[in-house]
Amino acid sequence: xxxxxxxxxxxxxxxxxxxxxxxxxxxxxxxxxxxxxxxxxxxxxxxxxxxxxxxxxxxxxxxxxxxxxxxxxxxxxxxxxxxxxxxxxxxxxxxxxxxxxxxxxxxxxxxxxxxxxxxxxxxxxxxxxxxxxxxxxxxxxxxxxxxxxxxxxxxxxxxxxxxxxxxxxxxxxxxxxxxxxxxxxxxxxxxxxxxxxxxxxxxxxxxxxxxxxxxxxxxxxxxxxxxxxxxxxxxxxxxxxxxxxxxxxxxxxxxxxxxxxxxxxx
Ligand code: NAP
Ligand code: GCO
Numbered sequence: 261x262x263x264x265x266x267x268x269x270x271x272x273x274x275x276x277x278x279x280x281x282x283x284x285x286x287x288x289x290x291x292x293x294x295x296x297x298x299x300x301x302x303x304x305x306x307x308x309x310x311x312x313x314x315x316x317x318x319x320x321x322x323x324x325x326x327x328x329x330x331x332x333x334x335x336x337x338x339x340x341x342x343x344x345x346x347x348x349x350x351x352x353x354x355x356x357x358x359x360x361x362x363x364x365x366x367x368x369x370x371x372x373x374x375x376x377x378x379x380x381x382x383x384x385x386x387x388x389x390x391x392x393x394x395x396x397x398x399x400x401x402x403x404x405x406x407x408x409x410x411x412x413x414x415x416x417x418x419x420x421x422x423x424x425x426x427x428x429x430x431x432x433x434x435x436x437x438x439x440x441x442x443x444x445x446x447x448x449x450x451x452x453x454x455x456x457x458x459x460x461x462x463x464x465x466x467x468x469x470x471x472x473x474x475x476x477x478x479x480x481x482x483x484x485x486x487x488x489x490x491x492x493x494x495x496x497x498x499x500x501x502x503x504x505x506x507x508x509x510x511x512x513x514x515x516x517x518x519x520x521x522x523x524x525x526x
Contacts, residue, residue: 272341276352278310287319293500298324338388347396353403402444403446434507441504444507479520
């Protein structure tokens, strides 16, 4: 093993939904390891915001507008990226949404919207990049899973179903394309302070901490919310040659949540 095995020099990484939040943090880490960064987002204004943020971080990123649930649009963008930047070596399926609605109040249409972005889209984008990876003779796909790939909780039936499914899509891509030197792994972030989780951290009218905020800190041995930047190291590892024998694995980066039964009452 050499330290250069952890580098991503010469590699092209596509990170979906990476204008801000977890995707942006992972992209910054991959750029620091030498990769060329390509990202997409659903709206032009988000791509513009992302491009400005990458530039401020000293990264020359390539940004594209694309809804990851639209198969024709994804195929078109991947072909464009291959022409304008090169064949993708690393895909991070990061774009995701959540709807926190009790199951009995959730419509089937709302359930489908979450499945569409969080599960169908990783299938669509992976399918679009796999032929290029197969031709190149190597590839890395990293699916951003969740605590909800393992655990349930009130109000997130659609999200937990999608992220549980994404864990199995990860294992299936590994099973189907492992012999073509393609590694597909997942990262299961714990509770990360991003806009997606901002409603769970909002201060109460009296200035006190949100009950969910207190609940998560008590459930996390680290005793705090994690920062998006803390996912960058694990993502770089899973994108690098250092992890070539790791396939179909979900790496939980959760400050210890899944290992912990919870604080005993005083
Ligand atoms: P975020 O702040 O909401 O960022 C997600 C990004 O994906 C946004 O830029 C979003 O655009 C984009 N997006 C949504 N739908 C899209 C579509 N159809 N096509 C293209 N882009 C789309 O979320 P995050 O917290 O950084 O989370 C990133 C990923 O990590 C998600 O898969 C999430 O489920 C997962 N995750 C998050 C946490 C956490 O605690 N934050 C923990 C575990 C896993 P808009 O702004 O327009 O929606
Ligand atoms: C929720 C949260 C989570 C996190 C994350 C945990 O409402 O419980 O939004 O689902 O975002 O996915 O790993």
